Each structure stands twice: as structure tokens, then as C-alpha cells.
Amino acid sequence: MRILITAGPTREYLDDVRYLSNASSGRMGYAIVDAVQAAGHEAVLVSGPVALTPPVGCEVHDVETTEELHDVCNQLFVRCDGVIATAAVCDYRPRERFSGKLAKTGVSLELELVETADVLADLGLQKGHRWVVGFALESDEFAHVNALRKLKHKNCDAIVLNRPTAIGSPTNQIEIIDQSGLNVAAFSGTKTDVARELWQWIADNLVH
Numbered sequence: 001m002r003i004l005i006t007a008g009p010t011r012e013y014l015d016d017v018r019y020l021s022n023a024s025s026g027r028m029g030y031a032i033v034d035a036v037q038a039a040g041h042e043a044v045l046v047s048g049p050v051a052l053t054p055p056v057g058c059e060v061h062d063v064e065t066t067e068e069l070h071d072v073c074n075q076l077f078v079r080c081d082g083v084i085a086t087a088a089v090c091d092y093r094p095r096e097r098f099s100g101k102l103a104k105t106g107v108s109l110e111l112e113l114v115e116t117a118d119v120l121a122d123l124g125l126q127k128g129h130r131w132v133v134g135f136a137l138e139s140d141e142f143a144h145v146n147a148l149r150k151l152k153h154k155n156c157d158a159i160v161l162n163r164p165t166a167i168g169s170p171t172n173q174i175e176i177i178d179q180s181g182l183n184v185a186a187f188s189g190t191k192t193d194v195a196r197e198l199w200q201w202i203a204d205n206l207v208h
């Protein structure tokens with residue numbers, strides 16, 4: 001099998017040197033690449049800018065912006081059997097990207113932000129016989145409801161619920177929600193261990 005895995009943050013540029021982004025380390029996605037390869041499958045990694053070395057033997061596509069992530073995933077998904085989307089995607093980008101470096105003017109500057117494409121929702125729309133697993137990073141008491149809404153909106157087969165404490169951390173605590181809407185599994189530990197358990201769950205439940 002060939003699995004598409006997205007990892008790390010995206011960046012949305014305001015000018016040629018400044019961008020909006022987030023603190024995603026990419027560790028969860030890279031650990032999933034390791035788990036997929038260890039199980040004897042091919043991993044195709046689409047990675048935002050991170051400080052990690054890609055696992056040996058996987059096909060790597062580096063991207064920076066959400067638009068690049070969108071384009072590359074749309075091209076690659078056709079030759080994959082499923083996707084695991086761990087990327088922490090910027091939902092907004094500045095309406096305008098200024099060339100060069102914006103200089104101070106002495107007055108406040110208003111930033112207008114517009115929504116970026118929903119990469120996973122697009123893959124969900126075109127999935128056909130392939131399976132789609134998303135991640136949902138939720139911070140409030142409606143975590144389960146929010147994650148389930150994302151599963152439905154993005155046409156996922158399962159969604160992995162995790163918390164903001166996962167960002168930049170070597171460990172993670174996840175719950176898997178499937179199309180029944182129930183929490184069907186929960187794993188915690190190092191991202192390496194959690195990745196292995198998650199892959200095993202996907203192999204047992206989504207791979208036909």
C-alpha cells in the first residue's frame with residue numbers, strides 16, 4: 001500500500017520575510033511515516049517547514065503555504081490508497097502578499113485575512129474507494145462534537161482527536177472517532193508509540 005501523510009505547519013506570507021504560522025513540530029506525522037514503513041508499506045510525505053530529518057526511504061515533498069500543500073496533495077492522492085492528515089494547516093492567509101519587506105509607517109497596520117483551501121475536505125470529496133483519516137486539534141469542552149463535525153464535513157473515515165498540549169511535545173494522547181460517531185480507541189505515550197498504535201488501528205479497521 002502507498003499512504004499519503006501530511007505533516008508540520010503551513011506558512012502564509014505577509015511580505016517576503018514575515019509569515020503567519022503555528023508551532024507544529026511535525027513529529028506526529030513523521031512518526032506515522034516510520035510506523036507505516038515499519039509495517040512494510042510506502043509512505044509519501046508532504047511536509048511543511050520543520051526541523052526534522054525525513055525518514056529514510058520515503059518520498060518527500062516539501063511545501064510552505066497551504067496552497068502548495070493543496071496542489072501537491074491533489075496531485076499525489078490519485079496514486080495513494082489512503083491519507084493521514086496531521087498537518088497543522090493555516091486556515092487564513094493575508095489577502096495581499098507585499099513584495100520586499102514592509103517598512104514601519106508610524107501608524108497601525110490592519111491585516112485582512114482570507115480563508116485558505118481546506119485540503120483534507122477536498123481529498124475527502126474525491127476519495128472514492130480510498131480511506132481518509134484526519135486529525136482534529138480541539139481545546140474546549142465540545143471537543144468530541146467539534147471533531148465529529150470535522151469528520152463529516154471532510155468526509156473522513158476516522159478522525160483523531162488530540163489537544164493543544166500535543167503541539168511541539170514528544171508525547172501525545174489521542175482518541176479515534178469513526179463514522180459511528182463513537183470513540184472507538186484511545187492511545188497515549190510517545191508519538192512513536194501512538195503512531196504505531198494508530199497505524200495498527202487503521203490497518204485493522206479501514207484497510208480492506
Ligand code: CTP
Pocket residue numbers: 006066085086087088089090091116117118119120121133134135136137138150154
Ligand atoms: N486541514 C486541512 N486544510 C485546512 C485546515 C485543516 O487539510 N485548511 C486538515 C488538518 O490537516 C486536519 C483536519 O483538517 O487533519 C482538521 O484540522 P483542524 O485545524 O483541527 O480543523 P479546521 O478544519 O482547521 O477547523 P477549525 O480551525 O475551525 O477548528
